[in-house]
Every structure is written in structure tokens, then in C-alpha cells.
Amino acid sequence: MSAPIRVPARTEVLVVGAGPGGSAAAAAAASAGREVTLLDSAVFPRDKTCGDGLTPRAIAELDLLGLGDAFSGPRIEGLDLQGWGGRQQVRWPQRSGHFPAYGSAVARTELDDRIRHHALEAGARMVSGVKAVGATIIGGKVTAVQVNTPDGPAQIEVDKVIVADGVRSALGTSLGRSWHRTTAYGVAARAYVESDRCNDTWMGSHLELRDGAGELLPGYGWVFPLGTESGLVNIGVGALATEKRPAHMALRPIIEHYTNSQRDDWQLHGKPLRIASALLPMGGAVSGVSGANWMLIGDAAACVNPLNGEGIDYALETARLASEVLGENDFSTLWPDLLRSRYALAFSAARRLAAVLTVPRVVPLLGRPGIRSTALMEMVVRVMGNLITEDDSDLIARAWHVAGLASARLDTRPPFT
Structure with a gap:
């Protein structure tokens, strides 16, 4: 367990939230030579409400961090799907060039702390037990972040801020993030x-x-x-x-x-x-995900699969994307545009389907025939596992892309707006 350290007066990059997304972003930014402070209201190791599942997409991101074999969880071959008197075991898709053919499950007490240590090993500085509660904005930019410490309030002057403080996102809310509950x-x-x-x-x-x-x-x-x-x-x-x-x-x-x-x-x-x-806010159902020098990632940006609540893979992925654009001068439109280009079609289709599934009489109508169809269950696994990419061209992928395009045309509030 790392002891809390003194709050620095200033840092180049402040990452708020030391979950998988925040710690991965801190590790990437520190590895690129930036001065990084990673801040969290908890003292680690700490628990987190989560299913603990790691999809092949999440494993791929951990591989990019150099942590693919760093955890104790078993190698998971796929999903054992049950319901309506039926049962099918569907393996993760074997698609070369995209993701590995296995997933895993690791308790967040282990997963988060290991990625956090990876960030510290890369050169990030950790501030534990300190909560970010607000920001000073001058000329459209966050110049300082206010924090509550055991010794009272303080502030950290910043150049850039990555907000990864989870579904409630206290700092994101203070910066104007809004969650829209009209979608699932x-x-x-x-x-x-x-x-x-x-x-x-x-x-x-x-x-x-x-x-x-x-x-x-x-x-x-x-x-x-x-x-x-x-x-x-x-x-x-x-x-x-x-x-x-x-x-x-x-x-x-x-x-x-x-x-x-x-x-x-x-x-x-x-x-x-x-x-x-x-x-869980899901499917990009938030607005206010960025400003001139700050951006929200992971759960804070509602980057969560609308059909099953899976978000660790998106947290790791948006962390990597955020670290790649840190050198840009203005995130205001760049960041939501990037999120929409990567996720908007899939999120739109998934949250529209999720809304349909909130109607009780619809579930058995779809579930009974669905569990008996190998093709449909293979599609379910790919969609639930976030395993359909932009360049996939098979029948399932094409159908999902078409569904996304059709759904997006009907959206009164597209993801991340």
C-alpha cells in the first residue's frame, strides 16, 4: 500500500481517478516524458463495484501497456449463455489482427492496483486519499484543480487534465458534464x-x-x-x-x-x-466531455457498453487515445469528435436495442428463439464483448454497422452531445 504524499503545487498533467483508465492514461503520459500526477480519493488497494470481466478487447489494451500476463485470473474462452430452457457455449471470435482469442476476470482490488503501480513505475507521481472537487477556469482553460485533503482544501495548478473519476465524476460535473437518462x-x-x-x-x-x-x-x-x-x-x-x-x-x-x-x-x-x-451511464449518454485543456475518459464519459455494462476495455482504450492527443492545443471539439468517430454508431445501435429490452414483454419474444440460434448467439457475444471493429466486413459486422447507421439517423441526442 502506498502512503499518501504531499499535494504538489503544480503538475503538467493531472489525471483524476486511478482506476484502469486513469492509471493507464498516467502510465502512457509518463512514458512519453510528461510530468504526471495521478490523484484518487481512495487509498489503494481498494475495491470497486464491477463484474471484474476482461474481454479480449481489454486484454489487447493490457498487452499494449505491457501487462497482458500480469494478473492471476484464468484464461476465459468465451460465454456460457443460458436462458429460456436453452444453453450455448460460444467462444470469443478467432479474428487475427484484432484481439486475442481469450479474456479473463480479475478482481478490481488486483487489477486497478497493478495498473496504478505500472503508472508509478513509468514515472507518474501518486496522490492518494485526496478528492478533486472543482476547478479554476480562466480564458476557457482549467488553470488549477481544487482538492480536499485530510488537512483541508488545497489546489494544484495544471497544464492539462484527464478526468477519469468514474460514473459520478465529481470533477467532470463541476466542469459541466451532464448525464442524459433518456437513453438506456x-x-x-x-x-x-x-x-x-x-x-x-x-x-x-x-x-x-x-x-x-x-x-x-x-x-x-x-x-x-x-x-x-x-x-x-x-x-x-x-x-x-x-x-x-x-x-x-x-x-x-x-x-x-x-x-x-x-x-x-x-x-x-x-x-x-x-x-x-x-x-451506470452508458453509450456516451453524457454531454460536456471536454474543454480547451481537459477531457473525460472511461466511465466518466459514459464509455460503457449499453447492453451489459462492460466498460474496462473502453476505459483502457480511451486512456490510450487521450494520451495520444495530449500534445494538441485544444480538446474542446477534438475529443468529442474523436469519441464519436470511434464509438457513436455502435453506442447508438446498442442503446436503442437496450431500450427495447427494458420492455418486459419483448425479452421472451427475442430470448426464446435467440438462445437456440448459434448465429444469433455468436452475434450477441461479439456485441456484448465489444468485438466488432470498423474494418470487420463479415455478415455480422456489416449488419451491426448498418444498424448503427440507421439508429444514428434517428438520434435526437447523439452520443457525447
């Missing part, structure tokens, strides 16, 4: 349970979620093995919602019921522990 957002809870299948090579993904009375819920469940070193699986439930159709789910009893329903299949022992929940 997520509500989720996770816990940890001992399991004899903790080293399994498949992620459990349950597309049909019911409560203790057997009533269908507008949600999904997951079980992700975390490896023999921990002896645990991450087990969780999530729901999709919109402003018009909010999710009214008592998450604790639902996750306890879901755990019991998976007890035999996943060989679980004991009660679910460390239950935690989170609200």
Missing part, C-alpha cells in the same frame, strides 16, 4: 462467493433473470471465475432502464436468489459476500 442506463449489483469452479474457462451469462417468486425481471445475471488464487467467483445481476422505464429492483434479495439458483451448477459455498451496487 444500467443498474447492477455484484458479490463474491467461494466456488469449486473458480478456475473455470467460461463466463456464465444468464439472459433470463427471475426473482424468488418466479417473476421475470428486466435484467440479466453473470458468474465470472476469478482463479484458484482467490477461490472465488464474481456473481452479479444487472438491469437496463430508461427515464421512462426505470428499473425497480431490490438488488440484494435478487442477487441472493440468483446465487442460490447457481449453487449446484457453479458449486458455490456460503453466502454472497461484499455485495455492492452501482448506477
Whole structure:
């Protein structure tokens, strides 16, 4: 555990938030020779509400950081999809030149701290237990960031700021970030349970979620093995919602019921522990993601898959993109334009589909035939895993690109606007 250090009076690049995105951005910027301060309100290692899953896209970004083999989680071959009386195991797509053919699952206590140490090894300076709460803006630029420390308020003068402080994004909000809930957002809870299948090579993904009375819920469940070193699986439930159709789910009893329903299949022992929940803006459903010398990345910019809440891969990817444009003079339009060029079509299509899935009667209509179609489940895995790229030209990719173009034409508020 790193002891908190004195808050510096000034830094060239301030990265606020030491999750995967913030630490990866700090590592990249420090490796490029910049003076970097990485700041977080927590003292590490710390926990974070998350499914802990790493898609092949996330593994690819960790490989670029030089951390591809740095974690204890098992190699995951794909998703074990279940629901509506059907079950299919679908491997991650074998597509050379894009992503590796495996994923993993690593507890955030381990993942975040290892990437943070990587940033420190690259030369970044860490300030722990200090919260960024506001900014001084002069001539359209952030000149200083106000922080709360155990000894009272202070400020750090800055040249550039990368905001990676998560779904609530206190600093982003003070800079004008707004979350628009008319599009789909997520509500989720996770816990940890001992399991004899903790080293399994498949992620459990349950597309049909019911409560203790057997009533269908507008949600999904997951079980992700975390490896023999921990002896645990991450087990969780999530729901999709919109402003018009909010999710009214008592998450604790639902996750306890879901755990019991998976007890035999996943060989679980004991009660679910460390239950935690989170609200997730998704699909770029925020505006105010940048200014002249600051930009939001990862969860703070709602770079989260609207269909399942996956965001670690996007956090790592936007961190890399942010580090690549740090030398530019003005991020005001450059950054949202870059985010839209990379993600807008996929986010638009996914959040429109997610909104449809918040209608209870639609879920079984799509789920029953879908779970029995290998082709549809392969598409589900690629979409849920963020594994369709701009240059993919197969039938599934072309269909998804067309869906994105059609959806974008209907958007009254495109992603990141």
C-alpha cells in the first residue's frame, strides 16, 4: 500500500481517478516524458463495484501497456449463455489482427492496483486519499484543480487534465458534464462467493433473470471465475432502464436468489459476500466531455457498453487515445469528435436495442428463439464483448454497422452531445 504524499503545487498533467483508465492514461503520459500526477480519493488497494470481466478487447489494451500476463485470473474462452430452457457455449471470435482469442476476470482490488503501480513505475507521481472537487477556469482553460485533503482544501495548478473519476465524476460535473437518462442506463449489483469452479474457462451469462417468486425481471445475471488464487467467483445481476422505464429492483434479495439458483451448477459455498451496487451511464449518454485543456475518459464519459455494462476495455482504450492527443492545443471539439468517430454508431445501435429490452414483454419474444440460434448467439457475444471493429466486413459486422447507421439517423441526442 502506498502512503499518501504531499499535494504538489503544480503538475503538467493531472489525471483524476486511478482506476484502469486513469492509471493507464498516467502510465502512457509518463512514458512519453510528461510530468504526471495521478490523484484518487481512495487509498489503494481498494475495491470497486464491477463484474471484474476482461474481454479480449481489454486484454489487447493490457498487452499494449505491457501487462497482458500480469494478473492471476484464468484464461476465459468465451460465454456460457443460458436462458429460456436453452444453453450455448460460444467462444470469443478467432479474428487475427484484432484481439486475442481469450479474456479473463480479475478482481478490481488486483487489477486497478497493478495498473496504478505500472503508472508509478513509468514515472507518474501518486496522490492518494485526496478528492478533486472543482476547478479554476480562466480564458476557457482549467488553470488549477481544487482538492480536499485530510488537512483541508488545497489546489494544484495544471497544464492539462484527464478526468477519469468514474460514473459520478465529481470533477467532470463541476466542469459541466451532464448525464442524459433518456437513453438506456444500467443498474447492477455484484458479490463474491467461494466456488469449486473458480478456475473455470467460461463466463456464465444468464439472459433470463427471475426473482424468488418466479417473476421475470428486466435484467440479466453473470458468474465470472476469478482463479484458484482467490477461490472465488464474481456473481452479479444487472438491469437496463430508461427515464421512462426505470428499473425497480431490490438488488440484494435478487442477487441472493440468483446465487442460490447457481449453487449446484457453479458449486458455490456460503453466502454472497461484499455485495455492492452501482448506477451506470452508458453509450456516451453524457454531454460536456471536454474543454480547451481537459477531457473525460472511461466511465466518466459514459464509455460503457449499453447492453451489459462492460466498460474496462473502453476505459483502457480511451486512456490510450487521450494520451495520444495530449500534445494538441485544444480538446474542446477534438475529443468529442474523436469519441464519436470511434464509438457513436455502435453506442447508438446498442442503446436503442437496450431500450427495447427494458420492455418486459419483448425479452421472451427475442430470448426464446435467440438462445437456440448459434448465429444469433455468436452475434450477441461479439456485441456484448465489444468485438466488432470498423474494418470487420463479415455478415455480422456489416449488419451491426448498418444498424448503427440507421439508429444514428434517428438520434435526437447523439452520443457525447
